[in-house]
Amino acid sequence: MRNQWIASEHHRLHTVEGWPDSPYKEATLRAIHSALASLSPDPSLALCEVCLSRRRSSAVVQFPSSQQGERAA
Numbered sequence: 001m002r003n004q005w006i007a008s009e010h011h012r013l014h015t016v017e018g019w020p021d022s023p024y025k026e027a028t029l030r031a032i033h034s035a036l037a038s039l040s041p042d043p044s045l046a047l048c049e050v051c052l053s054r055r056r057s058s059a060v061v062q063f064p065s066s067q068q069g070e071r072a073a
Contacts, residue, residue, distance in 0.1 A: 002039060009035045010048060 013032045019025045 006036065006039050009039065014048075 009032055013029070013036070016025060016028050016032065019028075
């Protein structure tokens with residue numbers, strides 16, 4: 001069951017990556033990455049041929065930790 005859920009989230013990831021850039025797209029990608037991280041202890045297990053063939057990292061911006069936010073203030 002977990003593998004099916006991972007595969008479903010991974011399919012969503014590739015679908016959403018094709019959307020035009022927007023705050024909604026960014027939020028959705030963050031949610032998908034979060035779901036994949038919680039479902040799979042090893043992120044490399046969720047990689048497909050498309051992911052493995054990529055030369056650049058994802059364009060998803062990570063939220064700064066609370067410690068980084070305090071330093072910037």
